[in-house]
Every structure is written in C-alpha cells, then in structure tokens.
Amino acid sequence: MSSITDPPQGSFRLSMLINDTRYRSLTFQAIAALILALSIWYLGNNLIQNLRQAGLNISYNFLGNPAGYDINQTLVEYTSRSTHAQAALVGILNTLLIAFLACVMATIFGVAAGVLRLSNNWLVSKLMGVYVEIFRNIPVLIWIIIIFTIMTAVMPAPRAFRGDEPEATMLLNAFAFTNRGIYVPAPIWGPGSLVVVLTFLASIVGIFAYRRYATKTLYATGRLLPTFWPSIGLFFVPTILMHFIMGQPISLDHPVLGGFNFSGGLQLGAPLIALWFALSIYTGAFIAENVRAGIQAVSKGQSEAAGALGLRSGRIMSLVVLPQALRVIIPPLISQYLNITKNSSLAIAVGYADVTATLGGITLNQTGRAIECVLLLMLFYLTISLTISGVMNVYNNSVKLKER
Amino acid sequence: MKKTAFYGALTVAGFAASMASAATLDDVKERGVLNCGVSTGLVGFASPNANGVWEGFDVGVCRAVAAAVLGDAEAVEFVPLTTKTRFTALSAGEVDMLSRNTTWTFSRDVDLKLEFTGINYYDGQGFMVPRDLGVSSAKELDGATVCIQTGTTTELNLADYFRSNNISYEPVPIETNAEAQQQYLAGACDVYTTDASALAATRASFEAPGDHIVLPEIVSKEPLGPLVRHGDSDWGDVVRWTLNALIAAEELGVTSANIEELAAAPTGNPEVNRLLGTEGELGAMLGLDANWAVMAISAGGNYAELFEKNIGENTPIGLARGLNAQWTDGGLLYSPPFR
Numbered sequence A: 001m002s003s004i005t006d007p008p009q010g011s012f013r014l015s016m017l018i019n020d021t022r023y024r025s026l027t028f029q030a031i032a033a034l035i036l037a038l039s040i041w042y043l044g045n046n047l048i049q050n051l052r053q054a055g056l057n058i059s060y061n062f063l064g065n066p067a068g069y070d071i072n073q074t075l076v077e078y079t080s081r082s083t084h085a086q087a088a089l090v091g092i093l094n095t096l097l098i099a100f101l102a103c104v105m106a107t108i109f110g111v112a113a114g115v116l117r118l119s120n121n122w123l124v125s126k127l128m129g130v131y132v133e134i135f136r137n138i139p140v141l142i143w144i145i146i147i148f149t150i151m152t153a154v155m156p157a158p159r160a161f162r163g164d165e166p167e168a169t170m171l172l173n174a175f176a177f178t179n180r181g182i183y184v185p186a187p188i189w190g191p192g193s194l195v196v197v198l199t200f201l202a203s204i205v206g207i208f209a210y211r212r213y214a215t216k217t218l219y220a221t222g223r224l225l226p227t228f229w230p231s232i233g234l235f236f237v238p239t240i241l242m243h244f245i246m247g248q249p250i251s252l253d254h255p256v257l258g259g260f261n262f263s264g265g266l267q268l269g270a271p272l273i274a275l276w277f278a279l280s281i282y283t284g285a286f287i288a289e290n291v292r293a294g295i296q297a298v299s300k301g302q303s304e305a306a307g308a309l310g311l312r313s314g315r316i317m318s319l320v321v322l323p324q325a326l327r328v329i330i331p332p333l334i335s336q337y338l339n340i341t342k343n344s345s346l347a348i349a350v351g352y353a354d355v356t357a358t359l360g361g362i363t364l365n366q367t368g369r370a371i372e373c374v375l376l377l378m379l380f381y382l383t384i385s386l387t388i389s390g391v392m393n394v395y396n397n398s399v400k401l402k403e404r
Numbered sequence B: 001m002k003k004t005a006f007y008g009a010l011t012v013a014g015f016a017a018s019m020a021s022a023a024t025l026d027d028v029k030e031r032g033v034l035n036c037g038v039s040t041g042l043v044g045f046a047s048p049n050a051n052g053v054w055e056g057f058d059v060g061v062c063r064a065v066a067a068a069v070l071g072d073a074e075a076v077e078f079v080p081l082t083t084k085t086r087f088t089a090l091s092a093g094e095v096d097m098l099s100r101n102t103t104w105t106f107s108r109d110v111d112l113k114l115e116f117t118g119i120n121y122y123d124g125q126g127f128m129v130p131r132d133l134g135v136s137s138a139k140e141l142d143g144a145t146v147c148i149q150t151g152t153t154t155e156l157n158l159a160d161y162f163r164s165n166n167i168s169y170e171p172v173p174i175e176t177n178a179e180a181q182q183q184y185l186a187g188a189c190d191v192y193t194t195d196a197s198a199l200a201a202t203r204a205s206f207e208a209p210g211d212h213i214v215l216p217e218i219v220s221k222e223p224l225g226p227l228v229r230h231g232d233s234d235w236g237d238v239v240r241w242t243l244n245a246l247i248a249a250e251e252l253g254v255t256s257a258n259i260e261e262l263a264a265a266p267t268g269n270p271e272v273n274r275l276l277g278t279e280g281e282l283g284a285m286l287g288l289d290a291n292w293a294v295m296a297i298s299a300g301g302n303y304a305e306l307f308e309k310n311i312g313e314n315t316p317i318g319l320a321r322g323l324n325a326q327w328t329d330g331g332l333l334y335s336p337p338f339r
C-alpha cells in the first residue's frame, strides 16, 4: 500500500493502470464497482419503468386504510377496523414473541443436549446423538406441520369437555389441553400488585448480586459460599412474603368452558405452541452441536489440571471448561438465533399471525401491494437480524478472551 | 416465502408491461395450449378425477375457451392456484385466464388491474357446522373458532358480519380448501365458512355429509366468474363471449346433442345461426373461426349441461339452479344478444 501513496512523480502513463501492479488491482476494483452500480441502476430503472407502463405506482397510502380482517392472536389493541399498519404491528410483535420464546427454549434444549452428548453414560450420549441427527436433518417446516397435526388430531376438542360425563377433563381444574391450544390460569393484577412485581424484580437483581459476591469471596479468600439454596430462597421468599403483606393482590383467573371455547385464563394457541416447539427443538439440535464443539475445543489438559487441583467435575465444567467454551459457542449461536427469527416466517403454515402472515400475507393479498409489502418485510427482517447480531456481539465481546 | 413473493412482485412488474400490450390470443394460438388457472381441488368445480383428468364446472369454462380458440377442448394446461397465489399468477402471465370461484369486486377489477369477463355462478357466503353442535343460525356463533381461507373476500365478509352483529369469533387462517377441510373435521374449528357452493361441494366430499349442516344465513354477494388481465380487451372479449355463448345456447335450446344438426345448415332462428356461425361474421370479429361457438358448446355442453353434470341436483353436490337459472326462468343469467 505504501508504494501506491508514493508513486514516482511525473512518469505516470495511462497504460500503467493495467500494466503496473501498483495500480492494477485498483483499476479492476473501480471497473467492478462501476459495473455493479450500472447493473443496479439498470434493474431499478427497469422496474420503475415497467411499473409505470403497467399503471402501477409505489405508494404506502394503503397502510392507513382499514385492514378489514381479524387476527387470532393480538398483543396490542386490534379490530378489523384498525389500519393495515396496525395489523403489521400486531404481526411484528407476534414475530418477536415467537422468536424470543424459541431462542430461549432452543438454548435450553441445545445446551442440555450438547452437554449430555458428552456424558460418559453410553445410553444418554447415544440418545442425544439420535436427537441431534433426527431433528437437524428434517426440514423445520415439516416439524412444524407434524407437531401441529399431532396437536389437532390427538388432543380433545373443547366440546369434549362438555356434559356430565365429559370425555376429557381439566387438569387440577386450572389447565385445559385442547386441540386449539392450552389454557392456563392468568394472573389478575389487583391494586398493590405493582409492589409485589417490583419485589420480585429486586430479588432477581439480589440473586445476581449475591452470586457475584460469592464468586468474589471465593477468588479473594478461597472461602466457598453456598449459592444454590440462597438463590432459590431469594427467588421465592421475598415475593411470597410481600404478596401476603399486601393482602394477596394477585389472584388467578381460571379458564372455564363457555359456549364454543374456553374463556378466561391465558390461551396459548395451538399454532403458537407448534411453532415454538418445532423451532426450538429443531434449532436446539444445531445448538447442541455448537455446544459440543465448544466444549471439545477446550483442551483435555485444562480439565485434568483442574482435577489435579481437587475441583469436582461439576465445578470443572462451570468454572474452567464452559467459560472458555463460550468463546467458541457464541458466534455460531448468533447465527442460530438469526435462523430462528427468519424461520419463524414459516408461521403461516399453521395459521400463526406473524408479520409474514399479516403484512406479507393477508394485507399483501387484499391490497395487491406486493412490492411495497415485501420491501417493508425485508426492512423489518434486516433490522431485527442486525439488532440481534449487534446485541449478541456485545455479549461475545464480554466473554471473549481478554488479551493484553 | 418472502423471496418468492418478491420475485413474484418483480415478475409482475416485469411481465405486466410486456403482457398488457401483447396479444394473449396470438400467444395462445401460437402455443397451441391454453393455460388456465383453477382451484387446487374443489370437487364439482375443479378437481382431477381418478385418471388425473381435470373435471368440474370451472374446468368446463376453460375447456370451452380452449375449444373456441384452438378447436380442441383438451388443449388446456390446468394450473392449480391457491386463493393467495391466483392473482399474482395471472398478472405475471403464468396463466392466460382464471376460472376458479373468484368473486368480482371493485378493487380486484380496478386496483389489481384485472378484468372480469362475466359471471358463471351467482353465489353468497355461508357457514357450515357439525350437526351435533346444535347451532341453527349464524347469530348463535358467538365465541366460535372459524376456519377461513386467506386472501379471500370470505375473510373480509366474515369480519364485517360478526362485527355488525356484535359477536366475537376466533379466525383460523388457512391456505387451501383441503387443509381447511382437515382442520374442520379434526374439530380444530367449529365453523367452516366460504362460498355456499364451495361449502356444498366440500360437504359432499365428507364421509358422512349428513353430520354437517349449512346454516341458512347467506352473508354476502359472491358473483363468481372467469377473469383475465387488464389491458388486453381482445382476449377479454374472447373469454367473455365464450361464456355468453354457453349461456345463450341454453336459452336458445342449443345443446351438445342437437348442435351438430343445428350447425349443419342455417335454421329458422337467425340468432342461432349467428351464434353457430352459419350466418354473419361473429367469429371473424373475435379473431376466431366461424364455428368457434359450436366448438365451445360441443366441448362440455351448454351452461345447463355443465351445471347439471358437475354440480346440479343429480350430483352429490346437489345445487339447485336458484339465482343461476335463465332470466326467463326467474334467475339472473342473461346473455347480451348475439348480433
């Protein structure tokens, strides 16, 4: 590079752009960039011209018109008179919800299966191997449909719960498993419940603070404080105490059978469950392999050294192996999270109202605004994917090997 | 899916320009096959039989057009399209025409740049429920879970109907009729709603049709008809007048049985003569042979024959003519004159 910044003065000829190695690569890059720009311009221009000739125009005005259709799972206020923009928002929130739930669940499945696959127990490790190979080698769309079909075909319809001798009964009078979804009790937030929730959040912070303190004490003095039972205690005791102190502000709304469906309680629709479960178990298989690779990347000598110092195997895993393995695990984990988010667009297969189903499905179809809708969709998925990798990169930087 | 939709959009944009100006009629003649978009499978309207040959009322319209243009009712390539993909496929030039239970609406005609060439079935939206649910009116459906096909007028009508009657429901959006049927039978939804004709056809394909009832309410107008792309009026005329020929043939008493005899020489009825090309130049005006209507009617019979054979009262589907009777019999079928 330094040779380019310092060319022999006064002797530049045009042919040197090709013949002189100092300039050649720059020349070719400039030509390639020009061709790229021209072809993008050509394609864009072609599109605009064809649209104009067909009497079509790009306009986002339709977003302000009433959508006219209903959606079965809405996290925000929505009726069929709401706008297409609101329908898109409902879809976006549903996408984010399923992506979040599936990322958490897939991580749990993946870490468990990855660690167990390295277990010394022959049966356990082989079972995990079978799980990984079966799930990651069958397309996720098929898993989604299989799980959904099993749910709708095997579980009883709500009408089976009716009558004096019903074919199906609720679990503990609080949980109903039907082919349309699972109904669970929902909390009712009475006055004063905010205090209870804040107490709960504070105890979560407390748990983390205590664990950090315990680690610090361990490193500083070598004294080992118990962490498991104090954490469990912190998790439950203050919140339950506060609940009774405030006069039991949080009560439960049990689902009851009324009319055609259960009402009350919280409904986890069959599409949500099928999609959630399928995405988690499918991606979990990939994460399991990442975890296994990460653990195996930590040299055996490390565990042996830790063992020689007298550490128990659980501690070797959590204090020595995992912290180093995370450096290997996290980068591919990011792409698995991105995969989950993008694969969630298969939701329409089971009628889950994600953004591809609302904005990219019904809205696109009813308004015929294909280009506009698809551009918006691309923008959304791009934004969300970049955000996820941004956040995960920050985390990656925090666990990566600190040199110097 | 994102990708296909985008490429779809690009192709729409890319093709629409060339297609709008191009003469579909010439393309079809040159290709020697008519590409006709039909539903993915709705017994009586469009479905492949045991030998894989497409049959049905909507299929009959495709065959009539192919016969009129190419002289061969078999020269049709049937393209099964879902409610979601049908308009993109038509706009992109993948099919020359659509004949698949499609409702003529303002926005499809004007905004989606499609051209409806007539109405071959006057329909309305109905509801089907299992008999043992004990429901006798759509107004009793408060809180029900309803299966609907997405991208249809059905889903919009449904929202409007329940809203104006102030009752709630939970929609289950589904892509094809076959899937909807499966979900409905598994009890994943209480109600299946779509065009009443399609409900009758779906019900007829159940193992125990008697266990299901169609509720009396018809909540919308669904004029179903064949359609083509905007901007190619010549081709639109061919499809429009082929359908009219089938309807007029019934009115004039021309059937597949007597057509050979009637077309052999001019008859005493000038309109029959003009229709069958033994008098006048109607075929040439469309850019077709003089015997175009003879071919179209011979393909599967006139409107009444198509109706009775595929969806009429003597078929499992058992639809009465009702609104779809000739205007002379108190129905709405009314072909403009052939002159």
Ligand SMILES: N[C@@H](CCC(=O)N[C@@H](CS)C(=O)NCC(=O)O)C(=O)O
Residues within 6 Å of the ligand: B038, B039, B040, B041, B042, B081, B082, B083, B100, B101, B102, B103, B149, B151, B152, B153, B154, B175, B176, B177, B178, B194, B195, B198, B199, B222, B224
């Ligand atoms: N007529 C309405 C509804 C059309 C519709 O839903 N058609 C269904 C009736 S079952 C159909 O053709 N299904 C067959 C398929 O899925 O291909 C429209 O044009 O939007």
